[in-house]
Amino acid sequence: MTQDATQGRPDIARRGLILILSSPSGAGKTTLTRAIAQDGGWGLDLSISVTTRARRPSEIDGRHYRFIDREAFEDLRARDDLLEWAEVHGNFYGTPRRPVEKTLGQGRDMIFDIDYQGTRQVRQRLQDDVVTVFILPPSFSELRNRLERRAEDAPETIERRLANARNEMQRWSEYDYVIVNDDLDESFRALQAILTAERLKRTRRTGLPGFVDGLLAEAERG
Numbered sequence: 704m705t706q707d708a709t710q711g712r713p714d715i716a717r718r719g720l721i722l723i724l725s726s727p728s729g730a731g732k733t734t735l736t737r738a739i740a741q742d743g744g745w746g747l748d749l750s751i752s753v754t755t756r757a758r759r760p761s762e763i764d765g766r767h768y769r770f771i772d773r774e775a776f777e778d779l780r781a782r783d784d785l786l787e788w789a790e791v792h793g794n795f796y797g798t799p800r801r802p803v804e805k806t807l808g809q810g811r812d813m814i815f816d817i818d819y820q821g822t823r824q825v826r827q828r829l830q831d832d833v834v835t836v837f838i839l840p841p842s843f844s845e846l847r848n849r850l851e852r853r854a855e856d857a858p859e860t861i862e863r864r865l866a867n868a869r870n871e872m873q874r875w876s877e878y879d880y881v882i883v884n885d886d887l888d889e890s891f892r893a894l895q896a897i898l899t900a901e902r903l904k905r906t907r908r909t910g911l912p913g914f915v916d917g918l919l920a921e922a923e924r925g
C-alpha cells in the first residue's frame with residue numbers, strides 16, 4: 704500500500720497505480736514523462752522499456768531504453784518476461800514485467816511511455832490500477848517542427864513517424880485524459896493535476912474505511 708503523500712497525510716494507505724502516457728512521435732510524451740519521474744516529490748518509478756530500435760545520439764542504454772537485438776527480444780517474449788509488447792515504426796518495444804511487479808508490490812506508482820497497442824494490453828491486465836493520458840500536438844505543422852528540432856532522427860525516419868502519426872492520433876478517444884501539449888509548463892501542471900486527483904480517488908484508498916472508523920470512534924468518545 705502506498706502512503707498518501709498527496710495531502711500531507713501520511714496515514715491513509717492506497718493501491719499503487721500505473722500512469723501511461725502515449726502520443727504520436729514528437730508530441731512531447733518523453734519530455735513530460737521524464738519531467739514528472741525525475742521530480743522525486745511525485746514518487747513515480749519510470750518503466751524502462753526494451754527496444755530493438757537503434758540508440759539515438761542523446762540516449763543512454765539502461766536509462767532511456769535497454770537496447771537489445773531481435774533475438775534477445777524474442778527470448779524475453781518467449782519467457783513471458785514482458786508485461787506487454789508491440790511493433791511500432793518497424794521496431795519492437797516491450798515493458799519488462801519484473802520491475803513493474805516489484806514496484807506495484809511495494810505499493811508504489813509507476814509511469815509508462817508506451818504506444819496505444821501496449822496501453823490496451825496493460826489496461827486489460829491491470830484494469831482499474833491504470834490511468835491513461837494521451838498527448839496531442841497543438842498542430843500537425845508543430846509536430847513536424849518538433850521532430851525536426853529534436854534532430855535525432857534521419858529525414859526518412861521523421862517522415863515515417865509523421866505518416867504513422869495520422870493513425871496514432873485517432874487513438875485519443877481510448878484514453879482517460881487528453882492534454883494538448885502547447886505550452887510545456889501548462890501541460891506539466893495538467894499532468895500533475897491528473898496524478899493528484901487519481902491518487903485521491905476513493906476506490907484506490909484502501910485505508911479510508913479504517914481512517915473513518917477512527918474518526919467515528921473519536922466522535923463517540925466526545
Ligand SMILES: Nc1nc2c(ncn2[C@@H]2O[C@H](COP(=O)(O)OP(=O)(O)O)[C@@H](O)[C@H]2O)c(=O)[nH]1
Nearest residue numbers: 728729752788789791796797798816817818821
Ligand atoms: N507498446 C510499447 N510501446 C513503447 C514501449 N516503449 C516505447 N514505446 C512507444 O514506441 C513509440 C516509439 O518510441 P521512440 O522510438 O522512443 O520514438 P518517439 O516516440 O519518437 O520518441 C512511442 O509511441 C513509444 O511510446 C514499450 O515498452 N511498449
Ligand SMILES: Nc1ncnc2c1ncn2[C@@H]1O[C@H](COP(=O)(O)OP(=O)(O)O)[C@@H](O)[C@H]1O
Nearest residue numbers: 728729730731732733734849853884885886887
Ligand atoms: N510544449 C512544447 N513546446 C515546444 N517543444 C516541445 C514541447 N514539448 C516537447 N517539446 C520538444 O519537442 C521534441 C519532441 O518531444 P519528445 O518529448 O521527444 O516527444 P515524443 O516522446 O512524444 O516523441 C523535443 O525536442 C522536445 O524538447
